[in-house]
Amino acid sequence: MNTEYGHLTYCSNIHPGQSWAEHFQSLQDNIPFIREQLAPGKPFALGLRVANEASLELSRPAVMDAFKTWLAAQNVYVFVINGFPYGGFHNTVVKDDVHTPDWTTRDRLQYTIRLFRILSELLPEGMHGGVSTPPLSYRLWWNTPAEREEAEGAAMSHIMELLDELISIEKEKGQLMHLDIEPEPDGLLDNIGEFITWYRKTLLPVATAYLTEKYGVSEDAARELIFKHIQLCYDICHAAVGYEDPETLIQELEETGIQVGRIQVSSALRVDFSSEKEIKRKAIETFNEPVYLHQVVAREHDGSTTHYPDLNEALEGWSEDQQEWRVHFHVPLFIQSYGVLDSTQGDIVKTLALQKQKPFSAYMEVETYTWGVLPEDIQKPIGESIVRELQWVEQILNHE
Structure with missing residues (x-):
């Protein structure tokens, strides 16, 4: 949906599946209901998740044509793809495998290139497109600073190849595409502050040298290409887990020139241990489930x-x-408290207030993917849950 403050969508990583047939069936089962509740008779935005297996299938012209026909019939448009999880994301143990394969591998590079080519086929005229991606690698896979530096170097090499692809797409098709890197607790880029430091001290120097040598452009032109094509996926939940202040972050991003490809609107669990310590410790145990990583700061x-x-x-x-405690457990946006436990909903309100004051991204994507592992008393039908979340965001945006 196109709001006064940017396009608003939800991420389809909420739906299970690895094959394109599974992905497409979930969209067919849910999108018509959601669209009719939120945007009857109007274009409806979709943040698409495409697993690796599905990306191979959707790359076939006949499959792509069928999907484009369905999108047109449903009045649905796609401008962002979630390229973080590569394989299974539901009904399996994900944990740190959500980072597999990481940016040290060619598998991650080839998958991401494929996603951009898919997005190039789907992107509406006049819009720019983004693919979100992991924060280079998972920090705990690398035991020493030297190992982490080596992993970062391998990742940078593959990101330079991706940059070539994005420059090529813009030259050939006139489409601006950007990689949206998503910092996450215990990622090689653990938080947005670390991302900004990495961008300034590592990405800009390395990529500037690469582009000036390969394309014969000036340093200023090279930096312009980097800022256009390598952006931030600002996940509000992740920033809140790291106790990062939205106003400070956005000011630093603006001062550095880093663009925000999308805001992922998400909420984490928060536990205030200033009172009822033992009761709250027992309460948080009900969220200890075996599928996803739930990092705690x-x-x-x-x-x-x-x-x-x-x-x-x-x-x-x-x-x-x-x-x-701040717990990386994506919880429903519209619920502020869970008994004695709280959420970081306040960080969403602060961030969206800044977006309203001076939009710092053109795209907002709701990303609560944990409905299937929430305590049973919180679980609701998926379609209704998505509608409630998007309505809640609209209310925050429209509130004076």
């Missing part, structure tokens, strides 16, 4: 933080000295 009495790779490890390491 705990804030101590002195303001320092302790990072836990997953919720079960945080529960084992819990201490009464800890003041607050």
Whole structure:
């Protein structure tokens, strides 16, 4: 949907499946209902998730033509693709495999190129397109600073090849495409602050040298290409887990010149341990499930933080000295509290207020993918849940 503050969509990674047939069936089952509730008679935006297996199938001309025909009949348009999870994302143990394959591998490069070519076929005229992607790699796979530096170098080499592809698409088809890198707790780029530092100190120098040598352009022209084609996927949940302040982040992004390809509108769990400590520790245990990574950043009495790779490890390491937890568990946007537990809904409100004041991205994408693993009393039918989330975002955007 096109709002006064940018295009608003939801990410179809909420739906299970790895094959294109499974993806397409989920869209056919859900999109007509959702569209009629939110935008009857108007164009409806879709943030598409395409698994690797599905991307191979959708790359076939006959399959692509059938999908484009269906999109036109449904009055649905696609301008962003979620390229973070490569394989299975539901009904299987995902955990740190969500980063597999990472940007140190050619599999990740080839998959991402394929997604951009798919998006090039789907992108409406006059719009730019983005593919989201992991934060280079998973930090805990690399044991030493030297190993992490080597992984970062391998990732950079593949991102330079992708940059060639994006430059080529723009030259040949006039379409602006951007890679939207998504920092995540325990990623090689753990948070947006780290992403900004990496962008300034590593990406810009390396990519500028690469482009000036390969294309014979000036340093200023090379930097312009980098800023256009390598952008940030600003996930509000991830930023909140890292206790990052939205206003500070957006100011730093603006000062650096880094563009935000999309805002992923998402909410994390928050636990305030200033009271009812044991009751709250017991309550958070109900969210300890075996499918996804639920990284925890705990804030101590002195303001320092302790990072836990997953919720079960945080529960084992819990201490009464800890003041607050932020838990990477995407929870429904429209619910502020879960009994004695809270959410980071306030960070969404702050971020969208800044978007309303001075839009810093053209695209907003709701991304709550954990409905199937939420405690049973929170689970609702998927279609109704998506509608409620998008309506809640619209209400925040329209509130004076």
